[in-house]
Amino acid sequence: MKCFFCKDEMTESTNTYMQDLGSCIVIIKNVPCMKCRQCGEVSYSGTVVRQIEKIVSDLKNSLTEVAIVNYSKTA
Template sequence: MNIYGDCSFCGGEVEEKSIEYDYRRQSHLLIVSNVPAGVCRQCGEKYFKPGILKKMDQVYHDIFDRHQIPERVVEIPAVSFQA
């Protein structure tokens, strides 16, 4: 039984995987590893159980509001798109 159901975008099969997720909020980016998620095998859309989203939100606030030290810090290049 698929606990996530079929993909709401393409109808593909959704399977549970452990993924790396880019959690973006306000002007911050937090990379969260080993996140359990449902991932569509056809289009790649991701689905999260409510408790997982709550935990990622808690970790975000711990780091950006409560100033806890993350496991690691990475440097990410950034550019502005110009046509």
């Protein structure tokens, strides 16, 4: 798989995903991704994106200001 931006090779890696929901910030650690060795661009597979959406929607109603989740424990 090639990077969309710089066309360099992307390699398997993990990333920390962060999303601000307004009332709550969700941080998901150890998210599997493809990362560009050149510019650091990160790309998630469809399965991973769906899992992130599920984690975020599960946390949406939580009253915590910052929710930190380990992806490897949810998949």
